[in-house]
Amino acid sequence: MKIKKYRALVGAAACSLVISGCSQLQSAPDTASTDKAKNVIMIIGDGMGPQQVGLLLSYARQAPNSVIENRVTAFDKIASNGRIGLSMTNANQVLVVDSAASATQLATGQYSGSEMIGADKDGYAAESILEKAKKMGKSTGLVSDTRITHATPAGFAAHQSHRSLENEIAVDMLNNDVDVMLSGGLRYWIPKEANDKQSDVRKELEQLTEGSVRIKSKRKDSVNLIKEAQQSNYSLAFNKAQMDKADGKILGLFAYSALPDAIKENRTKNDPNRTIPTLKEMSAKAIESLSSNDKGFFLMIEAGQIDWAGHYNDTGTMLHEMIRINETLEYVLDWAKGRDDTVIVVTADHETGGFGFSYSANNIPQGRGLPGDVFKEQMFKPGFNFGDESILDKLYEQKSSYADIFYGQFDALEKDQQTPANLAKIVNDQTGFDITEEQASRVLATEENPYLTEGHNYLSSKVVPKMGPNGAFFVYQTDDNRQNLLAREVAEGQNVVWSTGTHTSTPVLVFSQGPQNLIAPFSNIMHHTEVGQRAIEALGEK
Template identity: 50%
Template sequence: MIKPSVLMLAISSIFLSACNDSAAVTAAPETTKVKNLILMIGDGMGPQQVGLLEEYAQRAPHSIYNEKGNKTALSIFADAGVMGLSLNAPYGSNGSLVVDSACSATQLATGVAAGSEMIGLDNQGNIVETILERAKAQGKATGLVSDTRITHATPAAFAAHQPHRSFEAKIAEQLIESGNVDVMLSGGARVFLPADIKTNQASRDQMAALGMPTSVYKKSKRKDQRNLLLEAKNQHGYNLAFNKDQLAAAQGTTLLGLFANSGMADGIAYTACKQDNSCTQPSLRDMTMKALDILSKDEDGFFLMIEGGQIDWAGHVNDAGWMLHELIKFDEAVAAVYDWVKDRDDTLVIITADHETGSFGFSYSRNNLPASQHLTGNGMQGKEYKPNFNFGELSQLDKLYAQSGTFYAMMDQVSADWNFNNTTGQQWADAINTYSAFKVTPEQAAQIGLREENEYHVDGHKYLSAKEFPKVNDFKEFYVYGDEIHANLIGRALGASQNIVWGTGTHTATPVPVYAFGPKNIIQQFSTMQHHVELSQKMADALL
């Protein structure tokens, strides 16, 4: 007979052995580093904008997502990874309440507090090494992709250092001369071209020989005769691409693709050319896939920033239809990234925004009250169903998608040279009704063309030097971009029928969403409320 004490000792030994075996199995070190980092920035994409995309995808009667199970790529990333929020204002006790794209991108790129409108500098004006530059120093490949301009605030902040975001010609020089960015795909050729490109036939012939379309080299924003495209090719070894086909055919490990003189095609124009297969510019998805193809060949890994920048542009002019198309265009690129990364364990994907633009939202109103309905539910007690207010029909979402031109296109129809003095409500109504599924009367549109003295006039200011501004009746201080404000007034004229309100023509301090996908023990830290400075530090810790 075995004594109880001996039996207990044997049982204890078995359990301890099992625990030790289990510990041996689970003791593998946790993943703390990734080989690759993909940062996707929806410029101006606050939670309200994400809500617009998700409402359209999931509930629009004729949503283009119907064949995809009503799932956006953003929601697929949310399901597969984690979500958090990020504050984005200029950081610290000496900061401000609201951020611009340059400051926000700089904070995301450097992990330190930055000043408003600075590029790659801290809030004291010191040059700070960016996450892209640090990745390059460690032997990783690097890339920047945007549908705006490659010298625009967001991409510039990752690879240039300037006291103000407007110094785009200098930013272009830094991008080329530094050698820090292997792949650059965007618009913005105008600051790479010599000042006399419009009149110097020899320069134009050089560009044509490179395969650059006239629409891309039509004008320059430089004040000198430097041709940075030729320098990029001949002195720095960049392959060049200027249209969709050239991008697809491009080879090698370095690539500069400039597909527009300024910003690339807007989301509505892209939707139209995609439908009839007439696109000559690559899409944001096309550029993303090409960048991934090139950068992933580097055995040391890569850093890639991808920006859907025109979400912000649509928000600035309060154009919800355009904004929806930009969100869809960005989501296409997100889908391409998910397809590339979904089966990998060596890559961290962060999707966020630099800030929210426009203070956008759906809202209920006293306009167009709903009719009474007879419901058969057993709780109605013979009463008619009649809400007190108009809460917005889901068909509004389809009508937003049906918009066939941006508010800028409407302005072009009213006046090709944007001289809006003495324009009529009929002219504005005709233009709106040409492009929008929401219709307005001349009386409703009459306010759009009104102008008044600019009471905030500042001599020499880029925008406020204008003696006259479009007339805004409320919150006028937050509409700052001169004649473009006529576009915001189109948004006001359409707002009641769209069930949409806007609070500003600039940015808000709304916390923005953060989607994180990758090794689980790395991404958990992003599922919190954080600041962009902290978000940057977490990304750098994972990659470098």
Template identity: 45%
Template sequence: MKLGQLLFNILIAVTLGCALPSNPADSTSAKNVILLIGDGMGPQQIALAVAYSKHISKSELNLYRLMRDGEVGAVMAEAGTNLVIDSACSATQMASGRSCRPEMLGLDVDGNKVQTIVERAKLAGKSTGLVSDTRLTHATPAAFASHVIHRQFENEIAQQLIESGTDVMLSGGLRHFIPSNILDSAAATSAGIALSPASFPKVKSARRDEEDLLAAAMVKGYETVFDIAGLKASKANKLLGLFALSGMPDAIEMRSIQGNPARSMPTLAEMTTKALEVLARNPKGFFLMVEGGQIDWAGHENDAGRMLHEMLRFDEAVGAALTWAKNRSDTLIVATADHETGSFGFSYSAKDIPEAEQLSQGFFKSVRYEPRYNFGRRENLRKLFDQKRSFTSIVGEFESLNSPDQSPERLAAMVGEATPFILSVDQAREVLAKEPNRFYIHGHSELGNREAPIIRDFTAFYPYIENNRINLIARALADQQDVVWGTGTHTSVPVLVIAHGPSKLTDRFDGFLDMTELGRLLFESMGFDAAG
């Protein structure tokens, strides 16, 4: 669909308060479907990556190729009961075509189990795979193969993932698969779990029971791998790869070690390539979901530099899928997002207004061009890319220092070492200041701290107290970056859906869809009856 028509459809659909009907699906189905989910990837995040590739790296973004050669639609990102959605609900609606409540996994609005596309594909004899750069038990991958009332029950999710029989599962999250008595590396070694110290500097189970899900996986025929060497060497048709205790490293850290021949951590693109290699052995075809999950994490933290790197990491996985599917007429690639995170954007401002300049050619070459505002400097794209550490990494190291060393001067220096943008000592002092938590709830996983860093606007929309110092650093640098943020959570901004493959498969994604419609189209694209 042309961009102008897409924007017109969005305007009409929002005005009418309903989704436009999609093109009716024909009887053609895909042997293979590859679903690529950029968690938190709104149109703004895509624009950030496209701008960087266009103006700085001078290379074509794989997502741009996907949009140029495929069909582009839009999806209303809302829950079955609410205006705003979370990853659990969104992925459930995408995986099942059924409406869901926020934070539920694999259930409809009434709490009934729904059949997911992974489960339906397995019934049809197809192979299935889940890949993520977060952890396997996190909301998006979990939604495709588990059913729990709340996404926080990750130990139960881990057990259900093994029971699901999903053929390839590659991500982080080892802590939810090992028994509670494994509390250090020595215990892991004694249990026969060979882990790389580089990937697993610490080992500690998050389970409260003695369930050994790695042993259970092996009984079910899985080969288990924990580093890139094991991943590359595996010849198994059922593969469980767990490469980090919790979430995998952020994209900035991964880029810094990517060229290291001793690297033990696989990239998202390498996991995608391996999953495709394994799943393609099934003559009946496959369904594969690949998540770039840390785009969302960067958005929650308002870290624009990290978010650019996360987008580029996801784009490499898109490239891996495109390379595999090249010249195939039996494969559909669908790239989309579950929601937008952060209310991110570039914006014009009153800071650093450019000086007037004499135009050197054209009809008005004798006239001075004098902009009234700063409309965003392209060189900031390079500066964002040049960030050496995520703000999460900086704050984590800072908070591990002895209390006397946790000074505003030290924090400002650490930020200055990691990014071209400057955090002043006064700004660092504001980052470190605290006040009583206005939204304190005893026992709440995020709001249970009695004190919180001071966020002076939209405070209620920054509920992740552990992120607030990170948010404050990012917001302090925002006017230097020509960036604005509106929240530390999600927005209701419609997200894009991009379908690439034979036109008989992609045309049905042209339009303005509801998230459940997108889910039903995925079912139909594989020749299955639409869910719900």
């Protein structure tokens, strides 16, 4: 498909989602009006553009063996009972946003600069909705399936010049006295001495964590934020059992870095020995704890790994990540059912990957007869392969993320066994889309870095995977780009196209539910600064 035509279809799809959602409002039950909301819950699907929502809807409605109950998603439900809008995401004076600036804009209602945390476009600290809620006497919470110090949660509770300053972000979060923080990222909360296996601090942490979390620090100092959290009356949790027992203020850090991807989470969900809570379980715990405050609460929940699957063009994993946010949203909507004091806003910080199903010249279907009179004298034979619905089931059946295929399995082989044949074997075992040894060779091909930038976090490797055309848009070079190359090799079998390994400027959907006068402003075409302003106004802050 020509690029212009493809972009037009993507835009049309986004508009049709908005229009269909708004038309449902005509029959939606009216809810009581109120001057302000007691509670505001903002759910952010990192990287979740209209295309990602469309993937979930296609799976729910069309997959022959869909696991979505009654084939109705939580997004269908919030659309039926609330409002849908569309939001531009760009940071100040640029076309495309990163998660830090986007989260900051959602949190503060002010324009921010690229990669800034909690700062306005001029670099001044900007007060967030979380901080405003705190001043109003409300409880506050942050939940993420990435790291608590990662860009999106950081935008709500820290003020730093760059998103990479996660050690400093952790200090800001603790100083901000956020009541409930549940995520991963222990490595930024423990002192450098924790790396000494014989140190007292290491032994104390081993006892506190009960062996549930890898203990390794990325701090360069002796600051022990876990100790400081204890002194600030936080209940600490490093596994699901500890989280379930915790009350009051809670700091839960369940992984060294990020929590498991959604495929792993789904595989272990029913394991009685599981130590890491799911995104839904963390969200439920946060709401349970925060709702004890008679003055109400603000809670931000991030499904952050939709973005990561998009960066690596991993369609099967992205489907599972969308199912993860869907399950979490289902819980939140059930909790809010019958309430007239809560505003729920569901949106994305941006779209990642430029994803879409597309029709192709590959494997054109054979003709078949149809009973209708129009086809009485000819076969039904489309001129292109428009994608069989069975693809959706095969995507769901993927056993491992592309990241795990490479880092967890292929890279774990001895060097002399890291061959195209063995990569093909792993891919064919873990996904429903086989590749040949020749294709695996292309995935493993390398070249001298055409974008070599000394000292750059991602562009400093001299030899990188060979991306070829549009390589400038696959910036996480090193070994990560092998995943994008694998995506290219299975694209024909999946009827999937990806345009980039980074973010796009595609406007994102904004779903809202609550008192009609408070959510009506969310049903327009907005910018993320306006989404943030309207969320702040819903709390009663002008």
